Amino acid sequence: MTGMSKSFDGNLVLDDVNLTVEPGQIHALLGENGAGKSTLLNILAGVLPADAGTIVFDGITYHDASINQMEAAGLSFVHQELNVINDLTVSENIFFNHELTYPLGVLKRSQMLAETQALFERFAVDINPTAKVSDLKTGQKQMLEICRALHLDAKLMILDEPTTALGNDEIDHLFALIRQLKANGKSVIFVSHKMPEIFQIADTYTVLRNGQLVSEGSIADTTPLAVTRAMVGEHRGTTAGYRQRPLGDVVLEVSSLTSDAFTGVNLKVHRGEILALTGLAGCGASELLQSMFGAFPTLSGTIEIGGKPVSGGIGAFARHGVGMLPTNRKENSVIPDVSVLENVYLAEHCLAFWPPYIVKRRELERYEPLGEMLGIRAASPDMGINSLSGGNQQKVFLARWLNTDADIMLFDNPTQGVDVGAKEDIYELILDLADKGKTIVINTLEIPEIQKVSDRCVVLYSGAVVADLPHDAINEHDVMAYATNAIDARS
């Protein structure tokens, strides 16, 4: 791709960008959210037309090609969001839109099943081809999505942040699979925010910043620090990082709490404390966090807030000063058709229904200090929420709960799909909030994130608490060992 440019409504999002991938090469495409990565890839895949520039793929020049044309040319795209069809079986998903049929369109079911089986065996994927996709775990769905692309036997495969939904074993598996592709002379464009992954798998890289190419070359010739600096630019230094603060009384106490996803959990959280919950995908940490907000049903046990037992739905917990930033922002947080301001005041209005009318001036008076404190970059609070970047949206939803004066803030995977710079902002905000006496519980899979902010880390394995580590004892090796139950296996 050479000289690619694209603008939306007069905003230049890609400015004369080049990208070259050789056969048998794994190429990392890097950049903060909004740097233009997705736009570039969407142009390559035929989803968007380019304003200028040429695409040469496998010796042929393409211009305003359609998705189907690019797919036929040997390009497959695994998008960041899951695009599997839940109501079909695994095998039906693999063959979706490419079904093998007898005349009159009758499906060759057994042949498709056999081919799916063969595909899974070739890449050592452990999924039942006849299973219904809705019964699969998220990680398996992501692998299915990748297998669908593999099945097309594409010459170039685009993987847009494929590892966010995967556990460590699954990531290793994916990397083995990518190396297998490479050995067969196929190419891969790999988008990720995780430096260790990139340095483990990629051969070459391109860094975009604000729609411009800022750095490219061979991974062997660079360092993670240099790449991060290229992504972020020179203006941002490192954050202050972790700092200790005095803790107050116990404000949140969970006793023998049991649900479908976890059993017999006991936890005590103090005022001003930052507690991290972690574990592999499916360990029950996210569900535990949700149950502390009334968003996940429990079977037995109690949750006490400020010494008083609380039960019921989200409304009951919100009235006791609990707020939650849910995982999967697009699905669980964004109210797409309304403005930034309306997204912010929604939660507060549910708690304070009186007076029933809205005075916009008063709402703005509440919003402005929050927007300033959180650094929400929106030209106007009346803008549509979808015009904001992921990190900015996340700040809006944090404002939604801070606006209710919540004392206990729960964060479920708060930095998912957020760029490096905004991640730093969010860590800093979490530390600031704790300094102001807020109590914070975070569920995250990213251990460096835990090291940076949390006073204590509770590790779950298969629905049970297996470790409760103080700040000084948190390190990548130990947390991973508990999360994978390696310690239990050793003894």
Place this chain on the structure above:
Amino acid sequence: MEKKQAFRPLDALSSLWRNHSYVFVFVVLLVIYAITIEATGKTFNTGHISAILSSQNTVIVGSMAIGQALVIITGQIDLSVGSGMVLTAGVTSLVFNLTGSVPLTILAALATGVLLGTINGVLVAYAKMPPFIVTLGTMLIFRSLALWAVRLIPASITGSPSSQFALDSTKPGYNWLRMQFGTGSIKLGSFAIPYVSILFIVILILFVLIATKTKYGKSVYAVGSNAKAAGLAGVSVQRVKASVFIVTGLLVGVAAIIQECKVGNVTPATSGMSFEMYSIAAVVLGGIAMAGGRGNVLGVLFGALSYATVVFIIVSIPALGADIQNTFQGLVLILVILVQTAGPSIRERFRRKRVTS
């Protein structure tokens, strides 16, 4: 980015078109109506506008369409409004004929409407049934109950010997309900504004304010835009989903009062036929998205007026009979939505041509 743009009338007009295209639709139809009137040798005057304002397509369908708009904004649908209005109007007649009391009659109409709406709302929100199915069922039930009752109850109580519910003209409140409120109007010079139209517009303004200026209104939009996210922000999604059906029931009660006062009777076999579809059409013509979350309740006023105008246009052309009416109503609906959906993509194509050439 920060620089102030000079006011450009064409841009203002195009933004008005994008956000309030329903106003243009109504103006265009009104002009067509004026032309057809003039073409038949008569003069278009304020009387014609009064007639549109007080048409049953405006006041009766329009009242129910306000509720339908809230239901559709939450991403649901109510097919039972037409039948519900017939049953409610039947109950209203009975209460009037038995008691002769105007306040009791009004109370009975509103209470019956709310009851019918609550049945829909509870089944949809708490039994988690699809709104289409629930209201399809209640649509059949409500009309059938009215039909069954009108034949069962003696004519002295229904107020009419011919399978109708009618207000008893011998009761003292009759004159006030029918002659003064139902068919009377305020005269502003030569312009007569019917009382029923004033009632409709007052209710409409009230609901525009509820939708845009209250916490409840915002929660209705939030539920329609993303119910899951609204729930996680603390909105009681079930309560909001049920409430819009109950509000619609209340407005069905208002529509029943207007029906009884304006027309004087209701015939379960024929009255309010397809009103649920007309109400949906008025909502869609008013620019409210069927997918929920987007749209302006004010649009319902113009949607209902547009529909009423189409009927008047057809009636004013002697060559066209009433049978062809639905064809034109259907055409207008499809044409308007076609322009709204195909318009932006055509514009985009022109813009791209300009950029590339």
